[in-house]
Amino acid sequence: MEKDIIYNKSCVLMDEIPDESIRLIVTSPPYFNAKNYDHQDQIGRSSNSYEDYISSMDPVWKECFRVLKPNGKLCINSPILPMDKKTMNTHHNRDYLNINNDIETNILNNTEFFRYDLIIWDKGSTDQLMMGSYPHPPNFYGLNTIEFINIFVKDGLPEKMDKKTKTNSKLGKNEWREYISSIWKFHPEHDRAHPAPFPVELPLRLIKLFSFTGDIILDPFIGSGTTALAAKMMKRHFLGYELNKIYIKLGKKRLKQYQSD
Structure with missing residues (x-):
């Protein structure tokens, strides 16, 4: 199996990766109808409805199940997404899509994954105020400063690792105590080159918690390569899928810059 590669293709069929x-x-x-990734096959942008968007990811999650080892983890970061009226207008107030919950429901109903954990990412304060009916009641809107990291597990016993690999992958006590908290607090990344980047701290923590040095970390929607960067920082390898060639180029640039530092 190849490693440290971003494939310029859809992740609906990841036939480059062997079973388990x-x-x-x-x-x-990708978010539903909110972020334009400039590709006709993009999940979300070309969907006819929100329901189609959620179900269009089912083949991806089934492929994720196929390639994961027994006891392997699937970690999905997703938000609650307020929709503008031009995109969705079903009632007087704005539509508020709980992407995390709807993806979870589909995964648990349509795959053999089990729920493992749910982490709330507290992104802190924001300057993007939702005015609603301000300064008068009754329609004040929350600031939407959290996202979710939903973790699923493939049933089975964990692989036995040699002592050296386990030692090299060991977490410090303070790290461990912080990472097992149900709420993670760190600021989002603001990168104009990619419409929806998550900060490297997010995959970094998950990689430390659920993988060993030398492992291959997969990101089927790798974007500008943040998961790949985190993998290399933690002495792991990566595989990714991305439709947009501009983001692939950006990801390679970030990796090259890190390796040259």
Whole structure:
């Protein structure tokens, strides 16, 4: 199996990856009709409805299950997404899509994954105020400063690792105590080159928790390569899928810059 590669193709069929060969998948799928990734086959942008968007990811999650080793983890970062009226207008107030919950429901109903954990990512304060009916009641809107990291597991016993690999992958006590918290607090990344990047801290923590040095970390929606960067920082390898060639180029540039530092 190849490693340290971003494939310029859809992740609906990841036939480059053998069955049960990956220990950890970290990803954040494209948002529904909110972020334009400039590709006709993009999940979300070309969907006819929100329901189609959610179901269009089912083949991806089934492929993730196929390639994961027994006891392997699938970690999905997703938000609650307020929709503008031009995109969705079903009632007087704005539509508020719980992408995390709807992806979870589909995964548990349509795959053999089990729920493992749910982490709330507290992104802190924001300057993007939702005015609603301000300064008067009754329609004040929350600031939407959290996202979710939903973790699923493939049933089975964990692989036995040699002592050296386990030692090299060991977490410090303070790290461990912080990472097992149900709420993670760190600021989002603001990168104009990619419409929806998550900060490297997010995959970094998941990689430390759920993989060993030398493992291959998979991201089926790798975007500008943040998961790949985190993998290399933690002495792991990566595989990714991305439709947009501009983002692939950006990801390679980030990796090259890190390796040259």
